[in-house]
Each structure stands twice: as structure tokens, then as C-alpha cells.
Amino acid sequence: MVMMVTEEETRKGPWTEQEDTQLVFFVGLFGDRRWDAIARASGLQRTGKSCRLRWVNYLRPGLKRGRMTPQEEGLILELHSRWGNRWSRIARKLPGRTDNEIKNYWRTHTRKKAQDRKRGSSPELSTSSSSSSLLDESQLVDAAAEDAEPHAAGRVGFGSPRGTAWEEHEQMAACGGFPMEQIWNEIASSEMSGLTCYGGNRRPTPNDWHSASGDRQLDSGGPVVGGRWPVPDTPTVCARCPAVNTQCQSVSNDQRSSPDGSQRPPGRSTFGTHLGDQDLTPDDRQLASDGRADRRPLDRRALNADRRPSGVRHRPPDRWVLTIGPSCANYQTSNHWELGIDRQAPNTGRASHLMGHRPPTVRHKESVFVSWIV
DNA sequence: AATCAGGACAACCGCTATCGT
């Protein structure tokens, strides 16, 4: 019943667009837990650990990109002086920044400055009282509170073993994060045709299954139900057909209006290989305007995209849409998938693992089995 | 133009904590 991925050599190195697409899609189904299961079910030849890292540090929605702001720089310095190399803890105080990002930042920028400061040569970014002006006072108050009561401050992220996902949801909302509920709602409210499923930020809703042409339908109230992905009427182009035989096509904010009001060219990718000025966010443009845009990795990637044979590092879209359709080359011969998603959260339409009740699993009888034909 | 040093950052590795059985 569960699609099996044969034991193949584990891939390492930079992630490809296709891999990202697959990962985002399956995280949307399973939630950002059970990384081993995601790695297996997705067909990615990656370890669960690698999948988690990719998601947490790169694909997760809401991540900030670009240079650290002076406020963030100051906060990093302040918190590092307070907590040392507790990167994840520091990252919780900088919404949108990952521990990896902060760690890298510290290694390159801040550590050097701190060393300079120790030698008394750096007038800026001091951890002394002079730097406090750079900081949001409330952030320092929060940090102080966490000092006093380390476990009271929750982790920014989903599925923490130290608190319920719902608590973290609230905490993320409080700190300007990106509650999954909000993301899903946004995507659910967007246009959705019968042949489109949304990966990454949204899992199928019962309505999706009711409208499906498959053999089973999902019942929003029942404990054990199943469904099948709707089979599209109109073939679509298989842009990046993953190894798991899902026709997928990532669509992202390239469909939105650019800051000057003009539309991007249709079909344009936001991935690094196609990055151009039109792909810049307003923040990017600001960076460009202050003469530092050339330091941004996205531009470097764009400049060198043609030279990279594989594993091109690329910018993930802010939002993902996966399309499953019969035009996929493997459509005729591929297998029937089934993925188990627990649905034990009482009185909600949310998958239980998002409520902190239980991670998704295929082992429990009360699981909802979401299946589709590809 | 070529070379080199250092910055930037993605990704991996190893260890530890936590959870489920």
C-alpha cells in the first residue's frame, strides 16, 4: 500500500529544483515531521536528515533572505554575548532567520568584528550599551525572560518535541512568523482547478476529494477515509517530472505583479537559473540600489547558472503549486500511491500531527490514506 | 588577464536529547 522506494544510493550535494519540488510537496502532505518517512515516500534519494535541513534552512516559507539588518546584527551580537554559540536559541529571536544562517553570519562577519573589538579597534556593533540602541527593546526583554526561564520560550518551528505545535503556532504568530494555518488558508483561497494540487503549504482538503474522480472520497468527519487525486481533463506540460512519477510544475510568486505593476512573463521561473532583475523583491532592489547587490548569492547563481551542470543552487519560490496530470511520461505505467496521514485531532479538519497529537504515520488504523493515480 | 585571499552560504557530520514501544 505504501509506495516503496528501493534502496538506492543516497544522494548528496546541492539540491535540484526537482528535488525541492518533491520535498515541498511531501512536506505539505506529511507536515514537517517524520523526515525519514518523507524521504522514503517522496522518492528522493536523500536522508531524512538531509530533507529536514533543506526544509528548515531553505524551503520553509517565511524565511528572510538578504543581508542582516543592523537590528539583526545587533541582536545577534547581543544574544551571542549572552548565550554563546546557542545558534538555534538565538535564531528563535530572529524570525525568518535560521540557526545555520546566523551561524554562518557570525563566522564571517560578527566573529571578526568581535575579535576586532577585543583588540579595541572596532567602534561599531559593540555588545556594550552603545549597541543596545540597535535593538528592539522588546526583543531584549524577551531574551532576558528566556534567560530567567529557559523553557518558557518556545521554539520557533513546527513539531517541537518540547511543546505542542499549536503552542508554537501561537508563538510564531506572536513573533511575526508564518503559521502554517495562515499559509494554507492563503493558498486554499487561491484559484484551484480540478487538476491542481497544492504542495508545500497545503494539504488536500475534504472538498478536493469530493470533487475527485477517484474511487474513494474523503469524509471530513469520518476517522478512516480515503481518496484519489482528481484526474485532469486537460493534459499539461510535464515541466519537471520527478522520479516518483508525479508531474509537477512549480509556480510561485512569479505570477504576481512586479513592484512596478507589470506582470512577469508567463511561465517564467523564479529559480536561480532564470533569475533576473524581475525576480528581485523590493528588498533585493534596495540592496541593489545601495551597491551591495553583487554580494548576494542569487545574483551570483544567475550569472553562473549556465556553467553548472547539475545541482544548481536556486532560490525557492515563496509558494508552491504542484500539478499532477496524465501528460507525464510515466503516467501510463506508474503505480498507485498511498500516503498515510493521521487524522486524530478532534473536531478539526487539520491533520493531527499539526495539532501536536501525533506525527503522521502509516501504521495506525485510524489513519487517513490519501492516494492518487499518477 | 591571472592569481590569490577571504566572504558567503549550502550542506554534511557527529553528537545529544527526546520520544515511542
Next chain:
DNA sequence: AACGATAGCGGTTGTCCTGAT
């Protein structure tokens, strides 16, 4: 309580880029 599986964390490495020489 013990054990295995999994997630999370911090350290490190590898690669590519820019700017200086």
C-alpha cells in the same frame, strides 16, 4: 527501565563568488 528511532543542534567542510594585487 531499556532500547531503537528520530529530531535537533553545533561544528565543520566544500564550493562558488568577489575584490585586491
